[in-house]
Structures are given as structure tokens and as C-alpha cells.
Amino acid sequence: MTRVVCDASPLIALGTIGELDHLTTLTGDLVVLPQIQDEVTTEPARTNLSQFIDRHQIDTTDPKLHDHVDRANAVLDASTEHGDVYCIAAVLAYTADDRSIGIVSDDRRVRTVADGLGATVTGTIGVIVRAVDAGLPPAEAKTLVDRLDANGLHMTGSLRRTATTLIDEAADR
Secondary structure (H helix, E strand, O other), rough: OOEEEOOOHHHHHHOOOOOHHHHHOOOOOOOOHHHHOOOOOOHHHHHHHHHHHHHHOOEOOOOHHHHHHHHHHHHHHHOOOHHHHHHHHHHEEEEEEEOOOOEEEEHHHHHHHHHHHOOEEEOOOHHHHHHHHHHOHHHHHHHHHHHHHHHHOOOOOOHHHHHHHHHHHHOOO
């Protein structure tokens, strides 16, 4: 089964509006690593994340990653270990074993590197589109996009139009 590592940005965005449960519509075993949890410092996102992890028994460790942290630091040219490094370490670990790995991040650099290394990549909007695929009414999905935009996930006009288009396409499938 695919492992899905969630970066801090979607956790903060969805956690701020109390909508983390949409992450459960992703295909695979979700993991939220402690290094990434530590980056979710704002409320109510931090509390909502803790409750989400407990409620859904989300994995918070993955011993496979530790052997790949140094290489991930080098790939990202990072001077310290942080959530982005652990996302890339996950990609390196799973692709080294020819196993599939998904990354959920809104960070352009993480997304680009993870994609280039062979991961399946999505972001907060992708999570909402997947929720539509799983039965969320499109009108509710568009309201979620509005709420995300109003609460810190600042979207360009282009991203907002893309989100609406993707939601409509998912609803038509």
C-alpha cells in the first residue's frame, strides 16, 4: 500500500478550518511525522491535528526514513533537519525500495523535488478534489476553498480558478 506523508502546510490550512478529516479520502496509509507536527504551531490547527491523529490513529513514525535524512538534507541543501527534509527522506526511502510514496504539500520546492524523485504529489486543493471524488458535494468543496482562502491559504486568482475547474471535473466523473 502507498505511504502518504503530509507536510505542514496542508495540515495548517485544513486544521485551521477544522477540515483535516478530508485527508482520510487519500488512497494510502497517511503518516504525520513528529518533525512535521512540530511545525504546526498555530491554533486551532495544532489542537485539531492532535485530535485528528488520535481519532484516526494516524501513523506518526516511519523508521525507514532515518537512513535517508542526511541525503535529503543534501538534496535540499538544508542546514537543519525540518519537515521538508523528512518529506524528501520519505521519498528517497520508498523509491529506493521501489515502493510508491505520496507527498501532500503546498511548498513548491518540496513538490518539485518529490515529483522529480518519483513521488505522487498533491496539495491542499488536491485533497479537496479527492474529497469530491469520494462524495463531497462540489458546492461544499467550493465553500472549503473560500474558507481556506479566508483563513490563511492565500490563493492567486489562477489557483482559485484551477481549484474550481478541478472540483467541477471531479463532480462530473
